Amino acid sequence: MxxxxxxxxxxxxxxxxxxxxxxxxxxxxxxxxxxxxxxxxxxxxxxxxxxxxxxxxxxxxxxxxxxxxxxxxxxxxxxxxxxxxxxxxxxxxxxxxxxxxxxxxxxxxxxxxxxxxxxxxxxxxxxxxxxxxxxxxxxxxxxxxxxxxxxxxxxxxxxxxxxxxxxxxxxxxxVNLFEAGFGPELTFNTTSDSQDECFVDGVAGNLAEVIAVHGVGHSLPLVADYCGATVNVSIQSVDESEGTVKLYAPVFEGVRYRFARPAVDxxxxxxxxxxxxxxxxxxxxxxxxxxxxxxxxxxxxxxxxxxxxxxxxxxxxxxxxxxxxxxxxxx
Structure with missing residues (x-):
């Protein structure tokens, strides 16, 4: 080559x-x-x-x-x-x-x-x-x-x-080694890079709580299919006391997300x-x-x-x- x-x-x-x-x-x-x-x-x-x-x-x-x-x-x-x-x-x-x-x-x-x-x-x-x-x-x-x-x-x-x-x-x-892996399907009512409320498998919930319950580290992004392309949205910080999550890019209203499977090596x-x-x-x-x-x-x-x-x-x-x-x- x-x-x-x-x-x-x-x-x-x-x-x-x-x-x-x-x-x-x-x-x-x-x-x-x-x-x-x-x-x-x-x-x-x-x-x-x-x-x-x-x-x-x-x-x-x-x-x-x-x-x-x-x-x-x-x-x-x-x-x-x-x-x-x-x-x-x-x-x-x-x-x-x-x-x-x-x-x-x-x-x-x-x-x-x-x-x-x-x-x-x-x-x-x-x-x-x-x-x-x-x-x-x-x-x-x-x-x-x-x-x-x-x-x-x-x-x-x-x-x-x-x-x-x-x-x-x-x-x-x-080259994106992540794919939608585990946990519930997450959707959002607003397009934003700061989120609190979300829908968890269609039920109203809180993104910070979901992250805590599933033990998601900051190394794993949210993943969605954007018209055939797998796109990551990475977690910047989680404020559990305020119930808010800061992201490195916006999640979009109506798009379905899941947490990524870890890349092993x-x-x-x-x-x-x-x-x-x-x-x-x-x-x-x-x-x-x-x-x-x-x-x-x-x-x-x-x-x-x-x-x-x-x-x-x-x-x-x-x-x-x-x-x-x-x-x-x-x-």
Whole structure:
């Protein structure tokens, strides 16, 4: 099997040299490193966690670069008022890579409304949610960078719109090792990332109580079938005294959820789930919750490398999922 590998974990100087060569790049790393990089055709987001060819790593002295092997791109940024235009701005034949800062209004807007954006599911879009070192949660803000202008944002999304030549097309892929497993069927009356009341097998109940009764750890997400795709919604925190549950993404009104079956050996299962011939892989990311709960530090996940993220985008916002994009020949 042959997979083109460019970029990877490198120093600021090495990344600056790649930027100077004029190609389009996505770059992940600590804010102090990203802010040293020169302007060019790139976007970036903050995270110190990476899946490298040597396995999962936490590094604050290097950045992770993914080269898109093209110069035919446009760099853009969007706030909550313009975000819905993101795919209308995308080329008819190509793909878009988006980075959104964690715990920001623009991320919330994407999480709740992306399925209804014009051209969604017609034009390919992938991406990730930037974050901070877990020891600094609540102390620092996640950020994204527009490499073209040099601007750093905590309240906007940055996007690379990539145009592909005739005869090539982009394919979005996800690797989700979780499936609906045990416990009652759960439905909700409201679309929200904070829930208390729910219906438990059709009977009114409380989500925090259900989690306590069934002994569900935070490592297991809620899982639902979204029009044929298995989608996770991960548990962020449970306040038993208030009876409330905070989620990393919204659950949607009327959709049926169950708790996931545990992944027994995540790296081994991931290796088995990756396609044998993934094609020309140009972008990839994996979730911080997989990194933590499946103990990926120092362990490899097949050909997929890239940032460890605080949410993933494969059209809509995902949790506890790996995402990658390939560029294929149409013949």
């Amino acid at each position: 042959t997979v083109r590998v460019e970029g990877g974990l490198m120093s600021v100087a090495e990344a600056a040299d790649l930027i100077g060569q004029g190609g389009a790049l996505t770059i992940a790393g600590d804010e102090s490193l990203l802010s040293q990089l020169p302007r060019g055709q790139w976007i970036g987001g903050t995270t110190p966690y990476f899946m490298t060819s040597e396995g999962g790593q936490c590094r604050r002295d290097a950045v992770f670069v993914q080269s898109l092997d093209t110069t035919d791109v446009a760099v853009a940024s969007y706030d909550v008022n313009t975000l819905a235009n993101v795919l209308e701005d995308a080329p008819e034949n190509g793909y878009s890579i988006i980075i959104l800062p964690a715990a920001s209004p623009v991320l919330a807007a994407y999480a709740f409304h992306a399925p209804d954006f014009p051209d969604m599911y017609i034009k390919p879009i992938v991406g990730w949610v930037s974050g901070v070192h877990l020891d600094e949660l609540g102390e620092r803000s996640a950020a994204v960078l527009d490499g073209h202008s040099g601007a750093l944002y905590t309240d906007r999304a940055v996007v690379l719109h990539v145009r592909l030549p005739e005869g090539r097309s982009a394919m979005v892929h996800t 995540y790296p081994a299962q991931f290796m088995a789930a990756m396609p044998t011939h993934p094609g020309n892989l140009v972008f990839g990311c994996n979730c911080i919750l997989n990194y933590l709960h499946s103990e990926l530090e120092g362990r490899k996940t097949a050909q997929l490398t890239g940032p460890i993220t605080f949410g993933e985008v494969a059209y809509q916002l995902l949790n506890q999922t790996a995402v990658f994009l390939t560029v294929e020949r149409d013949d």
